[in-house]
Amino acid sequence: MRPRRPPANPPARARPGGGRAAPAAGGGVRHGLARVLSKAGLCSRTEAARWIAAGRVSVDGRTVRDPEFPIQAGRQQVRVDGQPLDAAPRIYLMLNKPRGLVTTVQDEQGRETVYRCFDGAGLPWLAPVGRLDKASEGLLLFSNDPQWAAALMDPATGPDKTYHVQVDGIPEASMLAAFCAGIEDEGEFLAARAVNLLRTGEKTSWLEVTLDEGRNRHIRRLLAAFDLQVLRLVRIGIGGLRLGELPKGQWRMLQMEDRRQLEAAAGPG
Structure with missing residues (x-):
């Protein structure tokens, strides 16, 4: 089994105004109010900005209309339409x-x-x-x-993802092994965790491809490196x-x- 590659350390994320989230007293970090609503899973950040501008959001009982109003997690009470952020049922x-x-x-x-x-x-x-x-x-x-x-x-740590992929060719066993060995493409390492040949036609075949991480157009780029074009790509499983x-x-x-x-x-x- 091929071990997972550890993720790279991401750079500090910039705030919309060009600055980064500001440190707060006591070692905490303050984030803009719109981001706090978005991170709570209530809405997108764009929609959060609309709610705030409409006066639907309060902080410690006071209506706030600035989407970038700084909030320190656990220190201030944020409500939308009078309801706390955790009131919405999780779906x-x-x-x-x-x-x-x-x-x-x-x-x-x-x-x-x-x-x-x-x-x-x-x-x-x-x-x-x-x-x-x-x-x-x-x-x-x-x-x-x-x-x-x-x-x-x-x-x-996320679960594997499994796909059924139709391609315009019939790869041999050595090529299936090469998919798992991986390639470098545009500075990224692309590989499959497992690949199996499901069925074949005269000129096409279906593969079952399992990934333990998914980069942008991961399977399409990986197979293109071996001159295989993806005709259909269907994700059939995530974990179990x-x-x-x-x-x-x-x-x-x-x-x-x-x-x-x-x-x-x-x-x-």
Whole structure:
């Protein structure tokens, strides 16, 4: 079994104004109010700024209209419409993403997004847990629990992800082994944890590919290095959770057993 590569130390994240989160007295760190709402899983940061400007948010009982108003975690009481940040119930669901939708709330090019699948459902704000590109299909998770989502997306400890991939060729066993050995592409190391040949046609074949971390267009770039074009890419599993018979474009809430399957597949932090 190929060991996971430790994640690189990320640089300090800059604040929207160009500065970084300011240190606070007592060793804490202050973050802008809009970011605090977003990190609580209530909404996007853009939507949080709208709520704040509309006077829906208070800090220690006082209405605040500045999205960058500094908040120190655990020291100040933030409420939205009079309700504390932790009042919203946590929601966890899975979607069978159709091909042709982008994984974002709003697309600057006007393309349809995955949120179309939730029209009329009356769901609160939910963020995607990871991504599938426009041409990819299959299992995509959503939640308003940022800590749970972060644990699943951590490249060092998150669960493996399994894909069924149709390609325009029939790779030999040596090539399957090379997919697992990995390549360098644009300064990134790309490899599969496991690859199996599922079935073949005259000129195409289906592979089962398992990744223990997912970089941008990971599988497409890896296979392109061996002159294989991806014709279809369907994510069928995350950890022990499988897409199953969920119809395309449909979603369902995760049950406790579903969450246990995901969390059991994640390594210790």
